[in-house]
Amino acid sequence: MLPSTLRDQALGYALLAPSLLLLGGLLGWPLIQAVLLSFYDMHPLTRRVIYVGLENYTDIFEDDMFWRAFANNFVWLAGSLFLQIGGGVVVALLLNRTFIGRGIARSLILFPYLMPVLVAALVWRWMLDDIHGIVNYAWIGMGLKRIDWLSTMPNAMVTVIVVGSWRVFPFVVIAVLARLQSIPQQLYEAAEVDGASRWSQFWDVTMPQIANVLSVIVLLRAIWDFREFDLIFLMTGGGPVIGTTTLPLLVYKEAFELFKMGKALAIAVVMMLCMLVLIAAYLRSVRNAPASEEIR
Amino acid sequence: MTEIALKSVQKKFGADVYAVENLDLIIAKGEFLTLLGPSGCGKTTTLRMIAGLETLTSGEIHFNDKRIDQLAPGQRNVAMVFQNYALYPHLNVRGNLEYPLKKRGVPRDQRQTMVAATAKMLQIEELLDRRPRQLSGGQQQRVALGRAMIRDPAVFLFDEPLSNLDAQLRATMRAELVRLHLRLGKTMVYVTHDQLEAMTMSTRIAVMYKGRLQQIDTPAAIYSRPANRFVAGFVGTPTMNFVEGVFSDGASGLEFRSTLLPTIPVPGLSGAKAGMAADVGFRSEHVVLGQGAAQAEVSVIEALGHETLVLLTAGADEIAVRTRPDIALRVGEKVRFDAAIDQLHFFAKTDGNRIGG
Amino acid sequence: MKSLPMRLAGLAATGFTWLLVLAVTFPLLWMLGTAFKRPTELFAKPPTFFPHAPTLQNFVDVLEQTKFTIYATNSLIVATVTTLFVLVVATLGAHAMVSFKLMGRHVVARALLLCYMLPTTAVLIPIYLMIAGLGLANSLSGLIVAYTSLTLPFALWLMRAFFAGIPPEIEAAALIDGASRLRAFVDVVLPQALPGIVTTGVFSFLICWNEYLYSLVMINDDRTRTLPTGIMGTLVNGYAIEWGMVMAAATMMSVPLLLVFLFLQRYVVQGFGAGAVKG
Numbered sequence: 001m002l003p004s005t006l007r008d009q010a011l012g013y014a015l016l017a018p019s020l021l022l023l024g025g026l027l028g029w030p031l032i033q034a035v036l037l038s039f040y041d042m043h044p045l046t047r048r049v050i051y052v053g054l055e056n057y058t059d060i061f062e063d064d065m066f067w068r069a070f071a072n073n074f075v076w077l078a079g080s081l082f083l084q085i086g087g088g089v090v091v092a093l094l095l096n097r098t099f100i101g102r103g104i105a106r107s108l109i110l111f112p113y114l115m116p117v118l119v120a121a122l123v124w125r126w127m128l129d130d131i132h133g134i135v136n137y138a139w140i141g142m143g144l145k146r147i148d149w150l151s152t153m154p155n156a157m158v159t160v161i162v163v164g165s166w167r168v169f170p171f172v173v174i175a176v177l178a179r180l181q182s183i184p185q186q187l188y189e190a191a192e193v194d195g196a197s198r199w200s201q202f203w204d205v206t207m208p209q210i211a212n213v214l215s216v217i218v219l220l221r222a223i224w225d226f227r228e229f230d231l232i233f234l235m236t237g238g239g240p241v242i243g244t245t246t247l248p249l250l251v252y253k254e255a256f257e258l259f260k261m262g263k264a265l266a267i268a269v270v271m272m273l274c275m276l277v278l279i280a281a282y283l284r285s286v287r288n289a290p291a292s293e294e295i296r
Numbered sequence: 297m298t299e300i301a302l303k304s305v306q307k308k309f310g311a312d313v314y315a316v317e318n319l320d321l322i323i324a325k326g327e328f329l330t331l332l333g334p335s336g337c338g339k340t341t342t343l344r345m346i347a348g349l350e351t352l353t354s355g356e357i358h359f360n361d362k363r364i365d366q367l368a369p370g371q372r373n374v375a376m377v378f379q380n381y382a383l384y385p386h387l388n389v390r391g392n393l394e395y396p397l398k399k400r401g402v403p404r405d406q407r408q409t410m411v412a413a414t415a416k417m418l419q420i421e422e423l424l425d426r427r428p429r430q431l432s433g434g435q436q437q438r439v440a441l442g443r444a445m446i447r448d449p450a451v452f453l454f455d456e457p458l459s460n461l462d463a464q465l466r467a468t469m470r471a472e473l474v475r476l477h478l479r480l481g482k483t484m485v486y487v488t489h490d491q492l493e494a495m496t497m498s499t500r501i502a503v504m505y506k507g508r509l510q511q512i513d514t515p516a517a518i519y520s521r522p523a524n525r526f527v528a529g530f531v532g533t534p535t536m537n538f539v540e541g542v543f544s545d546g547a548s549g550l551e552f553r554s555t556l557l558p559t560i561p562v563p564g565l566s567g568a569k570a571g572m573a574a575d576v577g578f579r580s581e582h583v584v585l586g587q588g589a590a591q592a593e594v595s596v597i598e599a600l601g602h603e604t605l606v607l608l609t610a611g612a613d614e615i616a617v618r619t620r621p622d623i624a625l626r627v628g629e630k631v632r633f634d635a636a637i638d639q640l641h642f643f644a645k646t647d648g649n650r651i652g653g
Numbered sequence: 654m655k656s657l658p659m660r661l662a663g664l665a666a667t668g669f670t671w672l673l674v675l676a677v678t679f680p681l682l683w684m685l686g687t688a689f690k691r692p693t694e695l696f697a698k699p700p701t702f703f704p705h706a707p708t709l710q711n712f713v714d715v716l717e718q719t720k721f722t723i724y725a726t727n728s729l730i731v732a733t734v735t736t737l738f739v740l741v742v743a744t745l746g747a748h749a750m751v752s753f754k755l756m757g758r759h760v761v762a763r764a765l766l767l768c769y770m771l772p773t774t775a776v777l778i779p780i781y782l783m784i785a786g787l788g789l790a791n792s793l794s795g796l797i798v799a800y801t802s803l804t805l806p807f808a809l810w811l812m813r814a815f816f817a818g819i820p821p822e823i824e825a826a827a828l829i830d831g832a833s834r835l836r837a838f839v840d841v842v843l844p845q846a847l848p849g850i851v852t853t854g855v856f857s858f859l860i861c862w863n864e865y866l867y868s869l870v871m872i873n874d875d876r877t878r879t880l881p882t883g884i885m886g887t888l889v890n891g892y893a894i895e896w897g898m899v900m901a902a903a904t905m906m907s908v909p910l911l912l913v914f915l916f917l918q919r920y921v922v923q924g925f926g927a928g929a930v931k932g
């Protein structure tokens with residue numbers, strides 16, 4: 001941090017100005033508008049608005065669709081968090097060992113995260129094709145009954161959760177791996193001298209060291225997965241019927257298929273409030289976990 | 297040559313945290329002045345204000361009667377060596393040395409001769425094409441010095457430049473900096489928390505504590521006549537011994553009484569009067585063992601080879617003593633000791649200031 | 654020396670690790686395999702992993718029968734322009750936030766974090782209305798505006814972390830050496846920030862290249878569609894999906910990108926979880 005003469009201050013604000021203007025114009029103002037317009041009805045063609053007070057909100061709260069989407073959203077969130085964190089930690093631990101081809105393995109594991117969502121969704125849809133898909137072929141080959149992976153419930157939700165977790169778990173792997181690598185080897189040596197088994201070394205040395213980071217990762221992933229639209233939409237379109245319709249998909253449907261902007265915005269605002277809770281929890285856990293700076 | 301004058305300089309961080317409080321300081325032409333103090337005492341902030349890296353909350357800084365505290369750092373004609381050297385990582389040594397010249401519009405061929413001369417002087421010629429990260433700490437230090445010297449600045453500023461070096465290299469660099477100062481004759485301001493550096497290199501030392509100037513004087517005077525209890529305790533290893541006591545009227549005039557030491561007659565000690573609480577301070581080399589009325593127990597003996605340090609305890613008081621290496625003592629033994637009466641310093645309990653001359 | 658059972662356990666763990674890694678990358682391999690298969694082989698029982706008679710027919714079909722090249726060009730334009738624009742803005746902004754003691758910088762940082770984490774769906778509708786109001790619906794410029802809103806908070810947040818990692822003394826040294834604030838920024842701060850800028854660029858390009866929702870909502874004209882909506886609209890709608898062509902299109906959309914990532918892996922890994930950096 002350098003001196004702050006008036007000239008410097010002016011220069012600083014000048015450098016910051018484009019960012020502030022764009023953030024304000026493209027996020028701040030739309031956000032305010034989103035909240036304001038959620039109290040209005042908008043005509044789909046003329047875009048004329050009529051103030052309706054809380055009607056949009058009472059509408060959504062009385063709408064079973066909303067509550068289904070709300071519930072779906074949490075099922076999706078819980079399921080994919082559980083899978084990706086569990087899987088991510090296990091894979092990180094495995095990749096932290098020294099073994100043949102570790103460097104290549106660490107690169108390969110990144111692929112799902114770097115694949116465009118569309119590509120990921122399409123490949124999986126092809127693999128899960130109920131007649132010609134490789135998954136069903138292997139499934140039947142194991143002597144099991146053919147399964148309709150995407151067009152019945154609860155299969156569709158489970159499938160979407162698995163694919164979603166597959167796509168993002170590399171993030172967890174990289175973050176946990178970074179933390180694992182920073183654990184001083186002396187801690188393990190000390191534990192060994194104290195006679196700890198491999199198992200208790202894991203629980204007494206490794207887990208406490210990654211616990212802080214893990215809590216930050218869980219919340220961060222929760223914030224991001226809560227708002228996931230692309231993958232679910234591309235896999236199932238929210239179907240079968242509304243089986244995998246989460247809140248973001250419902251917002252889209254209300255706004256761009258049913259042209260009920262006001263109602264869609266009311267849902268978006270409710271969603272935003274849920275996210276604020278998550279964000280607050282995230283900020284708190286980052287403050288409690290200074291080591292989380294290391295996951296970069 | 298440049299004289300630096302700081303006039304009522306203050307620096308506040310936030311609403312009421314003073315990093316530097318009401319500092320008046322004149323750094324003479326060609327002087328090697330060290331700002332000495334513990335971390336957080338305001339010494340680095342003072343240096344950064346002279347450099348122009350920190351603005352003043354109030355006050356003025358003058359170079360030879362020219363006010364410079366409003367100027368940008370680059371317009372002050374100062375050079376600075378940082379604790380982490382701050383070499384430009386993406387430039388090689390040559391590029392680092394050339395950078396200040398480029399900014400001053402020195403033509404290319406002239407730059408090359410200057411780089412060559414500076415590199416020769418600092419014996420870093422074979423390093424010119426290397427990047428900073430390929431250099432050792434000592435080499436980086438030399439390059440940083442070279443970058444400071446090359447443009448012949450009016451003032452050199454050093455911010456703890458030796459603290460990242462190992463002990464041996466530090467000793468070498470100290471000597472080298474002293475030679476550099478002699479040769480260049482420039483005004484140099486040096487910040488450190490290391491009293492050894494301050495004592496060995498400086499023309500004068502300015503001791504700072506809690507944002508305030510405590511004392512400014514030659515190293516010898518700082519050591520032998522500390523202005524207050526803080527300076528007395530901060531300068532010197534082992535730390536000065538202190539014993540609490542009170543002045544009182546005795547038969548032959550004013551006396552200083554303490555539980556540990558025999559009564560010390562101090563007639564005519566100006567500023568002292570009966571009933572006043574004070575600390576008496578004396579250095580470890582001014583204590584004689586095996587004589588005197590005071591008694592204490594030997595608790596630690598450290599043989600250093602050329603001398604031996606003995607730590608005595610008496611109640612809550614601890615007394616450090618430097619003695620000859622051949623002294624025969626055992627831990628737990630009771631010994632008599634005496635402090636040389638002409639080497640005592642008195643500090644008032646109230647404000648810590650020195651009492652008497 | 655380790656005992657025999659220990660070594661066997663280690664070997665088993667290594668085998669398991671590689672099995673997992675291959676399982677995780679299987680979809681990618683399956684995509685490549687399918688893309689080079691003839692329609693008859695596609696439905697072969699048992700399925701083949703490597704195509705028996707590799708063919709480029711699927712790729713030719715995609716390029717000849719669909720507007721793939723137009724979509725790809727559009728995606729490239731939108732992603733490149735957005736990324737360059739956002740990089741310039743965010744580099745300046747991040748530098749200002751890190752090395753100038755600006756009043757209210759903490760508030761800005763907090764607001765930024767909020768922007769970064771808030772759901773796209775919340776601002777989707779107002780931004781859509783705004784862009785439509787400006788007459789930019791169905792245009793690439795409209796998408797660039799929308800994608801700027803998507804990538805700028807992320808870019809600023811990431812870049813701020815990178816700039817904070819540059820020792821401030823380096824800039825101070827340049828100032829003392831006679832550089833102005835701007836000059837010092839260009840001469841010594843920017844070269845240090847370069848890896849961070851590359852990382853940020855890679856990720857914002859990826860975001861724009863992949864984006865589906867805005868493109869779906871705003872573009873209703875085949876000449877301005879981007880890859881995700883274009884491929885979805887032309888190849889995946891209807892009942893008889895030509896999986897060979899779909900996989901060929903998916904390959905062309907993803908493989909060049911994956912190769913670039915492989916090349917820039919160091920930067921990509923740096924960018925992971927950048928959001929987890931302390932605010």
